[in-house]
Amino acid sequence: MSSTAFTFPGQGSQAVGMGKDLADAFPEARAVFEEVDSALNENFTAIMFEGPEDVLRLTENAQPALMAVSMAVVRVLEAKGVKLADHAAFVAGHSLGEYSALCAAGTFSIGDAARLLRTRGQAMQKAVPVGHGAMAALLGLDLDTARAVAEEAAQGDVCQVANDNAPGQVVVSGTTAAIERALELAKAKGAKRALLLPVSAPFHCALMQPAAEAMQVALADVAMHNPVVPVISNVLAAPITDAIEIRQRLVEQVTGVVRWTESVTWLANEGGVTKLVEAGAGKVLTGLAKRIAPELAAQAINTPADIDAFVASLNA
Incomplete structure (x- = not known):
């Protein structure tokens, strides 16, 4: 059994240019970005690759963009023979990253994840007037x-x-x-x-109740499969594997606490995990892991060089 968990970053890790080196290097990454463009019915990757930054930072754009980069990393790894089901004991994501984790584990298609995150970002923004x-x-x-x-x-x-x-x-x-x-x-x-x-909005509190209701409607319409590896739920800080329960927990997550300290602690203690691999933009979660559970080996993979080094380390 693998003792590795894959983690997926949340909002704040976005940056103009994100994913471009992956798209330039790997056809599998380009295919992910094309799928997201198609799902959102716009040239979305242009916002990711070229900005402007204030447009990328909008919640409705940052959320699908972060998922897209995470899934580009996952698809490139799969093309190199590193399948999540074989190499991960668990997956976990920070806030919107939980959608990336679920997508990586096969619960959602990339297109559905992109549309859900666009809806989630818009609903969160709309729930509270700007400045309130x-x-x-x-x-x-x-x-x-x-x-x-x-x-x-x-x-x-x-x-x-x-x-x-x-x-x-x-x-x-x-x-x-x-x-x-x-x-x-x-x-x-x-x-x-x-x-x-x-x-731009007060996430993860009771003010987000209108967004939680919007997500309940959106999630009810989406095909969901049980994940191929257990997902650590933000609101439970414990693993879940049932698609019906996942749907409910994602609704709760909009107004609930992101229990990241407890999630990583659970992985290190109960989960028997010794290594965390952060797949996607930035390395925020890798930094947090070092503070939560210093005994865990933690690394971020988001560039072609990172991916090659990671695959080489598995084959060493």
């Missing part, structure tokens, strides 16, 4: 303290822990007024830093 919601990173506070800060800051507004990314790195989400109160409270409670995040 915010997110903030509270650095240097443990999860319980961050939760207490959020509860105290709420004062009748919404203010909740949205992402438990790593020890000492918790993100809160809610109404702008409540998040501004949380920044002050966090500093008073000893946070090293508390800063607003450059996001």
